[in-house]
Amino acid sequence: MTSDNRAVGAAKLKALRHSRGLSLAECARALLAQASSIGHPSRAAPTVAGLQRSVARWESIASPTLPDERHQLLLAHLYARTPGDEIVLGPGSDFAEFLNALTYLGASQAWLTSLRSTVVHAHTSNGGGLIALLPPEISSMLTSALVRPEWVDERLSAALQSAVTDIGAQFDTLPFARLQLLLAPVVEASRRLLAAPIPEPVQSSLRAVAVSAYTLAGRVAFELRDDVASQALYTEATHEAGLLAVPWRRATVHLSHAMASLHSTAGMSKALQLADAAVRDANRGRGTAVRPWAHAWQAALTARAGDHQIAQNALELAAYDMDSASSGSRSGDDFSPWHLHGFTGVCQLYAGCADTAHDTLSQALQSMAMPLAEQAILITSQALARVRLGDPEAGAALLHHCLEACPAHARIPTVRLNWARKELRPWQHEQFVTALDDHLMEAVAPGP
Structure with missing residues (x-):
């Protein structure tokens, strides 16, 4: 770790303190209050003046010092809460910026992972705090929405859908445990919002978000070998998609579920049932983009089961569906x-x-x-x-x-x-x- 990097880390720590409007003494008092609130007192209780000098050393551009592990924990709890006393831990939060500062100051990645896990667990162990893992702007909107659900509008559903899309785009690059952590707050938010008295016009868009989130979370749980959780999430997604009265959305759930079933404890029989259900739903309404996928998966599964003529018929339908759908603009997800x-x-x-x-x-x-x-x-x-x-x-x-x-x-x-x-x-x-x-x-x- 170079001295330039440590100087950057010190500057980030100082900027965080200034963003809270805290003087050195006020920061010291805030850390003492944190120690008391989390039951982490020092054996030799420091004075405000002594802790104030420590804060200054950590932030010294000329000779920055990495806080010891105890004080890193106290700072982490301090920055896990906004000045308005909300828990916000996601990307772009003060908490995330604090961990970034520690990286520059020379903290090891193993320790930072442990520190983050400790703080996240402390604030989300009851389940309800998972929303804190969302980006600050979404977390803020969601907190307000849960207090006054009648004020929910399309901005929140659009933000949540964007979050799911961004997570899905990283499916091939991020570890599945990390994807599960990113998805958990969106899944929880969707459940809580759909259980609240939100305005009728917004219900459909939020339900569509829930279908996307539950389906992706089901696939991630499958990848993590948790077939029980995967089945439960796919069941939730299927239920919510059915309430949308947009058959092609339920077809997409069935197809993802069929892939997971084929390669898990559910097996071939369940996968075939789901592929057939996907074909039925895809052929209803305007789901032209999903029809070739449904017929293709039906073909692959029936061929594996030995029904080669049915498989050939399904392949021909997939080719026909592909040609029919290609008249419009194509996207990267098209068949x-x-x-x-x-x-x-x-x-x-x-x-x-x-x-x-x-x-x-x-x-x-x-x-x-x-x-x-x-x-x-x-x-x-x-x-x-x-x-x-x-x-x-x-x-x-x-x-x-x-x-x-x-x-x-x-x-x-x-x-x-x-x-x-x-x-x-x-x-x-x-x-x-x-x-x-x-x-x-x-x-x-x-x-x-």
């Missing part, structure tokens, strides 16, 4: 020819046509815009095709590539990798299989 190639290749593989499946999957993998999890699914399927074509070494090489490409510890790619690995059992003692096993062990091993 594309690359997706159709991917689902077709998977169905061909289940039908026993490994040669055509391999070529079709190769076409699908030419798309550079495909999310990493989708790439991993297709690469494992292509690896299976290579093994069944009599080239197990090439199949193992593709599985190495999948391990490098897929998000760390993502559940669906991991399950499919294990499926593919079982196909290599006849070559169990070959060097290319033992090398793959070593790579698998490295990929799932916890970090240092």
Whole structure:
């Protein structure tokens, strides 16, 4: 840690104190009050004057000093509350800025993680405080809305939806435990708002936010191997989507739930039921964008179950739906020819046509815009095709590539990798299989 970095940290600490309008002495008194309120008294109680000198040392640009751990904890509790005595811990808050200042002053990331967890737990352990983890502007709006729900307007639902969208965009890059922490306050906020007497015009937009939040939270809980919580969240999402009377929204919930069910304890039967329900909902109303996804997933699941003619019919419907939907403007979430190639290749593989499946999957993998999890699914399927074509070494090489490409510890790619690995059992003692096993062990091993 350079002296320049420490000076930046000291300046940030001083700026935080000044933003509260606190003098050095007032800051010292506030820290003593914090120590008393959290039951953290010093064995040799410091005087205000002595603590005032410590605050000045921490903020000294010329020779900044990192506060000791006890005083970091007291400062953290101080900045966890706004001057109006609200708990705000999310991005952009004084609390987040305080942790940033400690980083510049040389605090270790392990200690900062522990400090943040301690303070977050202290203020959210009863569940109701999770709202404090939202960004300050949303937290402020939400606090007001819960006091006077009749004043809720579309600004709050738009802000919450933006938060869910931002979290979803980080699905491939952030650890799932971190995503769960980010989603928890939005999920709680949605539940509390929908239980309050909010104005009728705003109910639909807030319910749409709830559907998005519960669905994403269900997928994240699935990735964290918590199938009970995942099922409960998907059930909530399905219920709220049904109240919206917009069938395509419920179809999107069913599709996410079907993927999770196929790769979890619920299994194939539940996944097929959900895919069929998604098709029914997608074909009602104006859900043209979700129809090809619904038919494609129905095709993949029925092909895996051995109903190849039904799968072929569903693929043809997916192609028709894709062409019908393409007349409007396309977005990154639209079903594309690359997706159709991917689902077709998977169905061909289940039908026993490994040669055509391999070529079709190769076409699908030419798309550079495909999310990493989708790439991993297709690469494992292509690896299976290579093994069944009599080239197990090439199949193992593709599985190495999948391990490098897929998000760390993502559940669906991991399950499919294990499926593919079982196909290599006849070559169990070959060097290319033992090398793959070593790579698998490295990929799932916890970090240092």
